[in-house]
Amino acid sequence: MVVVSWSDDQTFARDAKTEQYAALFELKNVEQRKVSYHFNDLASHYHFGAMHPMKPFRLMLTDHLVLGYKMHEKLDWYRPRRATEEEVLEFHASEYVDFLKNVTPHNADKYKDMFEKFNIGGDCPIFDGMYDYARLTAGASIDASRKLISGVSDIAINWSGGLHHAKKFEPSGFCYVNDIVLAILNLLRVHPRVLYIDIDVHHGDGVQEAFYATDRVMTLSFHKYDGEYFPATGNFDEVGVGMGVHHALNVPIRDGIDDESYIRLFRAIVEPVLLSYQPSVVVLQCGADSLGGDRLGVFNLNIRAHGRCVNFVRELGFPLIVLGGGGYTPRNVSRLWCYETSVCLGVDLDPKLPSNIPFMKYFEPDYSLHPTLSGRVENKNSRKYLEMVRARILEELRYLNHAPSVQMQIMPPDIAGFLEEEEKRLQEEKQAAHEREYRASQEQKDAARAGEMTD
Ligand SMILES: [Zn+2]
Numbered sequence: 001m002v003v004v005s006w007s008d009d010q011t012f013a014r015d016a017k018t019e020q021y022a023a024l025f026e027l028k029n030v031e032q033r034k035v036s037y038h039f040n041d042l043a044s045h046y047h048f049g050a051m052h053p054m055k056p057f058r059l060m061l062t063d064h065l066v067l068g069y070k071m072h073e074k075l076d077w078y079r080p081r082r083a084t085e086e087e088v089l090e091f092h093a094s095e096y097v098d099f100l101k102n103v104t105p106h107n108a109d110k111y112k113d114m115f116e117k118f119n120i121g122g123d124c125p126i127f128d129g130m131y132d133y134a135r136l137t138a139g140a141s142i143d144a145s146r147k148l149i150s151g152v153s154d155i156a157i158n159w160s161g162g163l164h165h166a167k168k169f170e171p172s173g174f175c176y177v178n179d180i181v182l183a184i185l186n187l188l189r190v191h192p193r194v195l196y197i198d199i200d201v202h203h204g205d206g207v208q209e210a211f212y213a214t215d216r217v218m219t220l221s222f223h224k225y226d227g228e229y230f231p232a233t234g235n236f237d238e239v240g241v242g243m244g245v246h247h248a249l250n251v252p253i254r255d256g257i258d259d260e261s262y263i264r265l266f267r268a269i270v271e272p273v274l275l276s277y278q279p280s281v282v283v284l285q286c287g288a289d290s291l292g293g294d295r296l297g298v299f300n301l302n303i304r305a306h307g308r309c310v311n312f313v314r315e316l317g318f319p320l321i322v323l324g325g326g327g328y329t330p331r332n333v334s335r336l337w338c339y340e341t342s343v344c345l346g347v348d349l350d351p352k353l354p355s356n357i358p359f360m361k362y363f364e365p366d367y368s369l370h371p372t373l374s375g376r377v378e379n380k381n382s383r384k385y386l387e388m389v390r391a392r393i394l395e396e397l398r399y400l401n402h403a404p405s406v407q408m409q410i411m412p413p414d415i416a417g418f419l420e421e422e423e424k425r426l427q428e429e430k431q432a433a434h435e436r437e438y439r440a441s442q443e444q445k446d447a448a449r450a451g452e453m454t455d
Contacts, residue, residue, distance in 0.1 A: 061334035068354035162325030195279035200287020203234030225252030259305035288327025292373030
């Protein structure tokens with residue numbers, strides 16, 4: 001029996017039949033938020049190659065755990081369609097999409113000349129059904145954004161998404177189509193400001209790059225940074241350009257960060273960012289490679305600590321899209337995303353995994369939702385270093401003394417054109433504000449000099 005305990009309604013009595021269908025969790029909050037779960041199981045069937053660390057199979061494991069705990073009874077469950085080509089083209093270049101659409105392992109020779117141009121090989125191989133896989137994962141994120149916009153969901157989850165490295169013209173870091181950018185573009189049709197938070201161990205470079213020149217999206221990425229670790233970007237000095245200046249925030253972390261330091265840093269940064277930027281919606285990328293023991297990761301986080309960050313954002317009450325991302329030790333990826341599904345629902349799960357799930361052997365020997373994952377990498381983040389990181393980010397935030405004032409307009413179908421025009425308009429406004437500020441500071445300096453002379 002996996003049920004924790006039922007602390008509520010004494011009038012509810014269960015017989016053998018209802019017992020069989022009872023949810024395996026305890027309700028924590030009376031006021032439940034509407035949570036939707038967007039997953040097309042076909043996405044878990046693709047295969048990047050035997051030695052490749054990205055295993056879409058981890059999505060199937062996650063799904064088995066979520067179902068095993070019977071959380072589907074509390075979730076709005078959707079099996080999303082594939083993103084259409086038109087939707088993919090909202091962000092990606094047509095030349096790149098044509099390539100993705102046409103190349104297969106069987107005709108790859110014909111396209112060999114284009115591999116270098118499109119960054120194919122190594123991290124991003126050509127595999128069977130590659131474009132279909134990309135469209136499934138992107139379709140789920142677009143679907144999630146739609147449910148949020150329509151108000152059908154308060155929190156929309158897509159564990160197959162979060163593919164934050166994909167660029168406009170090329171794939172990168174196992175990501176071919178950037179579902180996050182497509183979902184955010186859709187949110188921008190109705191939301192004035194979107195905050196993107198990324199807790200994958202790698203820098204969220206593709207999302208940052210897409211919105212680097214706009215203040216309608218703020219990107220905030222927590223990641224390992226030493227100038228070499230993939231993708232080798234994400235230092236403090238990447239802050240955005242033009243209208244987007246001060247709207248890209250990067251939190252460079254060293255190897256081995258532990259639960260307590262990570263949570264403290266996360267809260268100390270996310271809270272002031274929310275206050276300064278005042279987003280109307282939040283997109284949270286929950287890459288599982290920031291867990292301890294990840295095949296490619298270098299942090300020491302346990303599942304509960306990672307989930308604490310998700311819970312912190314959830315409790316702030318913004319409409320929220322929750323996405324997957326990296327994660328290369330499938331048994332822990334699935335534990336994490338199952339746990340974070342329960343966090344979104346506000347329910348407690350029995351730490352002992354349900355015994356009736358397929359692939360139980362993956363969870364040997366402890367069969368626990370919370371194995372100890374910490375302590376495998378030396379923590380190179382001194383308190384002093386983390387305090388410096390926090391101070392640098394808060395310093396950057398001082399430039400955002402108020403949230404940008406975006407007048408709501410009806411989005412034309414050409415969203416990229418709209419963004420360009422919008423950026424131009426905002427750029428002009430900001431330029432005028434800068435000039436006013438500059439004149440005011442000159443006047444102040446002049447007055448100060450005059451004061452010095454008379455003293
Ligand atoms: Zn990653």
